[in-house]
Amino acid sequence: MENATSTLKIVISGYGKMGKMVEQVLAQQGIACVAKTCDVAALDDAVARDAVCIDFSTPAAFRANYAELARKFKAVVVGTTGWYDIKQDVFAAFKQAGTTLIWASNFSIGVTVMSAAVSLISRLLGAAGGYSPYIVEKHHIHKLDAPSGTAKTLAGLVQAGMGVEPAVASVRVGEIAGIHTVGFEGACDRITIEHEAFSRQGFAQGAVLAATMTQGLAAGIYEFQEMIVKNLQ
Ligand SMILES: NC(=O)C1=CN([C@@H]2O[C@H](COP(=O)(O)OP(=O)(O)OC[C@H]3O[C@@H](n4cnc5c(N)ncnc54)[C@H](O)[C@@H]3O)[C@@H](O)[C@H]2O)C=CC1
Numbered sequence: 656m657e658n659a660t661s662t663l664k665i666v667i668s669g670y671g672k673m674g675k676m677v678e679q680v681l682a683q684q685g686i687a688c689v690a691k692t693c694d695v696a697a698l699d700d701a702v703a704r705d706a707v708c709i710d711f712s713t714p715a716a717f718r719a720n721y722a723e724l725a726r727k728f729k730a731v732v733v734g735t736t737g738w739y740d741i742k743q744d745v746f747a748a749f750k751q752a753g754t755t756l757i758w759a760s761n762f763s764i765g766v767t768v769m770s771a772a773v774s775l776i777s778r779l780l781g782a783a784g785g786y787s788p789y790i791v792e793k794h795h796i797h798k799l800d801a802p803s804g805t806a807k808t809l810a811g812l813v814q815a816g817m818g819v820e821p822a823v824a825s826v827r828v829g830e831i832a833g834i835h836t837v838g839f840e841g842a843c844d845r846i847t848i849e850h851e852a853f854s855r856q857g858f859a860q861g862a863v864l865a866a867t868m869t870q871g872l873a874a875g876i877y878e879f880q881e882m883i884v885k886n887l888q
């Protein structure tokens with residue numbers, strides 16, 4: 656009997672650092688990668704039609720290609736960052752096409768759980784008063800966007816909980832896979848919560864998990880963090 660992953664077909668859009676890591680995780684899990692491309696708009700419609708696309712391309716490429724991704728694929732998992740200012744346009748394109756979209760600024764389970772903790776701490780400290788929030792994110796020198804997508808998401812959670820926009824600082828040095836620190840500075844004490852990715856493996860594993868989750872899911876727009884936290888509670 657076939658299981659769900661044996662029928663899953665993946666197209667990797669963006670065969671860079673993350674695309675290559677996703678390819679490794681797919682191979683480890685025995686999931687078929689039917690194409691990998693650095694020009695997703697040129698991909699044959701017949702290949703795309705019954706495939707789930709995992710997109711780790713560039714901010715500019717995703718901005719140019721999102722409508723084509725929504726039209727072409729059965730479902731799309733997007734990890735690319737640097738497009739959240741056009742979120743409403745992207746979501747509308749997927750809704751109109753009836754194509755499932757799962758997105759996350761950070762597909763690691765660690766950041767997913769950290770985000771839930773940041774929401775809780777922000778809400779409680781917002782009610783207590785007297786704390787100033789801040790975020791520091793550190794990444795490798797090749798990263799194109801700043802602040803990171805994760806920092807923007809965490810800033811949104813802090814703002815929602817405390818009604819205060821946190822100060823955000825970005826550091827680009829060496830080959831850091833990703834470190835996010837959220838701090839809450841008070842007069843007498845400070846809370847810090849930090850996530851450090853040791854490699855890109857956790858991001859790729861989360862994106863592949865998201866691709867498997869598209870199977871049997873009603874068409875719609877889903878944020879990975881919400882899906883996972885709901886399952887863990
Ligand atoms: N959500 C998450 O968990 C994570 C998100 N990211 C994000 O993923 C994106 C990619 O990161 P990296 O792999 O480190 O970058 P990278 O620069 O190593 O790879 C990007 C690749 O996209 C390709 N590309 C350019 N135009 C394209 C097009 N039209 N169609 C398809 N591919 C195209 C480039 O040739 C390159 O190979 C970035 O936006 C980064 O912030 C990175 C790690 C984790």
Ligand SMILES: O=C(O)C1=N[C@H](C(=O)O)C[C@H](O)C1
Nearest residue numbers: 736760761798803804805833
């Ligand atoms: O570009 C990266 O490398 C990363 N990008 C994501 C982001 O912008 O938050 C996630 C992760 O931190 C790695």
